[in-house]
Amino acid sequence: MKKITLFLFVVLASFSLEAQINTPAPSPSSTLMQTVGLTDVTVEYSRPSMRGRTIFGDLVPYDKLWRTGANARTKVTFSNDVVVDGQTLKAGSYALYTKPGASSWEVMFYTEADGGGTPREWDDSKVAAKTSVPAIKMPEGIVIETFTITIDDITSGSANLGLMWADIYTAVNFQVPTDAAVEKDIAKALGGPSAGDYYAAATYYASEGKDINKAKEWMDKAMAMTEKPQFWQLRQQSLIQAKAGDTKGAIATAKKSLAAAKEAGNDDYVKMNTDSLKEWGAM
Numbered sequence: 001m002k003k004i005t006l007f008l009f010v011v012l013a014s015f016s017l018e019a020q021i022n023t024p025a026p027s028p029s030s031t032l033m034q035t036v037g038l039t040d041v042t043v044e045y046s047r048p049s050m051r052g053r054t055i056f057g058d059l060v061p062y063d064k065l066w067r068t069g070a071n072a073r074t075k076v077t078f079s080n081d082v083v084v085d086g087q088t089l090k091a092g093s094y095a096l097y098t099k100p101g102a103s104s105w106e107v108m109f110y111t112e113a114d115g116g117g118t119p120r121e122w123d124d125s126k127v128a129a130k131t132s133v134p135a136i137k138m139p140e141g142i143v144i145e146t147f148t149i150t151i152d153d154i155t156s157g158s159a160n161l162g163l164m165w166a167d168i169y170t171a172v173n174f175q176v177p178t179d180a181a182v183e184k185d186i187a188k189a190l191g192g193p194s195a196g197d198y199y200a201a202a203t204y205y206a207s208e209g210k211d212i213n214k215a216k217e218w219m220d221k222a223m224a225m226t227e228k229p230q231f232w233q234l235r236q237q238s239l240i241q242a243k244a245g246d247t248k249g250a251i252a253t254a255k256k257s258l259a260a261a262k263e264a265g266n267d268d269y270v271k272m273n274t275d276s277l278k279e280w281g282a283m
Contacts, residue, residue: 025046026048026049026070027046027047027048027049027069027070027071028046028047029044029045029046029047029071029072030044030045030046030047030149031043031044032044032045032149032150032151034151034154034159036151036154036155036158036159036174036176036178037155037156037157037176037177037178037181038080038176038177038178038181038182039078039079039080039082039176039177039178040077040078040079041076041077041078041079041151041159041161042075042076042077043074043075043076043077043096043149043151043161044072044074044075044077045068045069045074045075045096045147045149046069046070046071046072046074047069047070047146047147047148048069048070048146048147049145049146049147050143050145050146050165050166054166055165055166055168056100056102056135056165056166056168057102060100062100062101062102063099063100063101064099065097065098065099065118065122066097066098066099066100066118067095067097067117067118068096068097068098068163069096069147069149070147071116072114072115072116073095073096073110073113073114073115073116073117074095074096074149075093075094075095075096075113075114076093076094076095076096076109076161077092077093077094077113078091078092078176079091080176080177080181081177082174082175082176082177083174083175084109084129084131084172084173084174084175085129085130085131085172085173087128087129087130087131088129089109089128089129089174090128092111092113093113093114094109094110094111094113094128095109095110095111095112095113095114095115096108096109096110097110097118098163100135100168101135102135103134103135104132104133104134104135105132105133105134105135105163105170106130106131106132107130107131107132107133107170107172108127108129108130109127109128109129109130110126110127110128111126111127111128112126131172133170133171133172134170135168135169135170136168136169136170137167137168138164138167138168138169142167143166143167144164144165144166144167146165147163147164147165148162148163148164148165149161149162149163149164150162150164152171153171156178156179156207156208157175157176157178157179158173158174158175158176159173159174159176160172160173160174161173161174179208182204186201186204189201193221194225195221195222195223195225195226196222198218198219198221198222198225199218199219199222199233199236201215201218202215202216202218202219202222202236202240203215203219203236203240205218206219206236206239206240206243212240212243212244213244215240215243215244216240216241216243216244216246219236219237219240219241220237222237223237229256229260230260231257231258231260231261231264231266231269232257232269234253234254234256234257234260235254235257235261235269235272235273237253237257238250238251238253238254238257238273238276239276241253242276242280247280247281250276250280251277251280251282254273254276254277254280254282255273255277255282257269257273258270258273258274258277261273
């Protein structure tokens with residue numbers, strides 16, 4: 001009886017020891033967070049590695065549904081509505097599924113975001129958006145050992161959701177409603193705008209190539225309402241004036257910005273203003 005008790009004690013102790021040993025996950029989890037315009041994008045996924053295996057057309061069969069990662073479903077979350085290939089994805093979370101092919105991939109955003117692997121029964125009504133994108137071969141000698149999701153080519157209104165593994169890169173472009181949101185905020189703020197509101201509206205219009213005369217009007221109002229404009233504010237005003245064709249005004253403002261930058265000891269703005277003044281024929 002004592003021998004049996006001792007044997008059970010040893011077995012239980014061994015299990016206890018095993019439970020305390022930490023080992024690395026074969027496909028570690030990762031979270032990617034990126035702001036695109038005014039939209040927060042979060043990707044939660046697991047990252048399998050090649051480990052000497054042939055990936056596409058073998059480990060990941062062509063034209064078969066793939067969870068696009070490992071372990072739990074890859075989840076993509078958007079804080080605002082976005083557009084994929086003309087289809088609107090409402091703000092929220094989606095499982096990312098793909099069907100890799102030799103020359104192109106089918107990419108699907110599935111409304112049932114939580115769970116493991118692929119659904120037991122695929123439901124087409126839960127596909128919120130679907131698109132086909134080219135499978136691009138990496139340059140010779142470039143191999144991505146671990147599956148990687150990226151957010152590339154970011155602008156204020158769009159970005160690419162990139163998928164990389166082995167020697168393949170593919171990307172899904174999505175658009176975010178930045179311009180509509182900013183226009184709404186501008187309209188609201190200009191009902192009783194502050195100097196900061198005029199400044200923000202002006203710099204946005206200038207950076208996005210919108211109505212430069214309207215940008216100049218707003219910037220002039222912003223500076224008129226500011227007791228002591230800072231050198232970086234004056235710098236923006238001079239650039240907008242120059243872009244609007246008011247070179248004389250731009251030179252006068254740039255000289256003010258230059259003097260203020262020198263006083264503040266900011267060499268970057270000293271150089272930028274000096275370069276602009278030379279470009280505009282003032283030095």
